[in-house]
Amino acid sequence: GENVEQHPSTLSVQEGDSAVIKCTYSDSASNYFPWYKQELGKGPQLIIDIRSNVGEKKDQRIAVTLNKTAKHFSLHITETQPEDSAVYFCAASRGYSTLTFGKGTMLLVSP
Amino acid sequence: GAVVSQHPSWVICKSGTSVKIECRSLDFQATTMFWYRQFPKQSLMLMATSNEGSKATYEQGVEKDKFLINHASLTLSTLTVTSAHPEDSSFYICSARDPARGLAGGSYNEQFFGPGTRLTVL
Numbered sequence A: 001g002e003n004v005e006q007h008p009s010t011l012s013v014q015e016g017d018s019a020v021i022k023c024t025y026s027d028s029a030s031n032y033f034p035w036y037k038q039e040l041g042k043g044p045q046l047i048i049d050i051r052s053n054v055g056e057k058k059d060q061r062i063a064v065t066l067n068k069t070a071k072h073f074s075l076h077i078t079e080t081q082p083e084d085s086a087v088y089f090c091a092a093s094r095g096y097s098t099l100t101f102g103k104g105t106m107l108l109v110s111p
Numbered sequence B: 001g002a003v004v005s006q007h008p009s010w011v012i013c014k015s016g017t018s019v020k021i022e023c024r025s026l027d028f029q030a031t032t033m034f035w036y037r038q039f040p041k042q043s044l045m046l047m048a049t050s051n052e053g054s055k056a057t058y059e060q061g062v063e064k065d066k067f068l069i070n071h072a073s074l075t076l077s078t079l080t081v082t083s084a085h086p087e088d089s090s091f092y093i094c095s096a097r098d099p100a101r102g103l104a105g106g107s108y109n110e111q112f113f114g115p116g117t118r119l120t121v122l
Helices: B099-103
Strands: A004-007 A010-014 A019-025 A032-038 A045-051 A056-059 A062-067 A072-077 A086-092 A105-110 B004-007 B010-013 B019-025 B032-038 B045-051 B067-073 B076-081 B090-097 B111-113 B117-121
Touching: A004 A086, A010 A019, A019 A086, A019 A105, A032 A062, A045 A056, A045 A062, A045 B111, A072 A086, B004 B090, B010 B019, B019 B032, B019 B090, B019 B117, B032 B067, B032 B076, B045 B067, B076 B090
Parallel strands: A010 A105, B010 B117
Antiparallel strands: A004 A019, A019 A072, A032 A045, A032 A086, A056 A062, A062 A072, A086 A105, B004 B019, B019 B076, B032 B045, B032 B090, B067 B076, B090 B111, B090 B117
8 A cells, every 4th residue: 555754753944944844655656645734733734735747836835846756745835934833744645545644744933 | 615524623521431523514515524533743544434325434453333434414424432432532533525626627636624523531
């Protein structure tokens, strides 16, 4: 089955800096890669996703890149703000199969 | 759009009792819903996939007789934790897939999560 590795487990940045979280996956047939943000005590919220036919997708301060050859994808957050502090999860799936999640990255943005 | 609710948001119960958690898709019809549990500082662990009108598919190691799932309508799935014990204490989260979004050009695999239910078994 699919295996998703996520790094780093924690990331501390200063407000205004950029943050990058990286994930690798094992199943070359995976074609859907979402990123979720989870605040303490809440459910995960989809913030951006990318399909395998696209190499990059951007939504304001958030971008995701996908390298199918290397089987890795990354989340990029620019101009970080304290409200970006949360746990971020990457995930991967093939077709209509279930999502396989990474272990999560706790992002701390200091004012 | 694509809002998923859960009820209750938290529940405390005595060991041996049963607890029911509801998951509703508020503005779309969800043919498929998923139930996850999450321990502190850990990732989401898929428990089962719930399809409307059919039996749930449980992940390996999840006891189907202990975690009863019912998906009787396109907007409601329920998870009942039977004979709960302290080790069942966890954060239970449901998600729903909106097939219409795939037809509209969105990603079929999008899952929209509920806010979660914190279960504490004394």
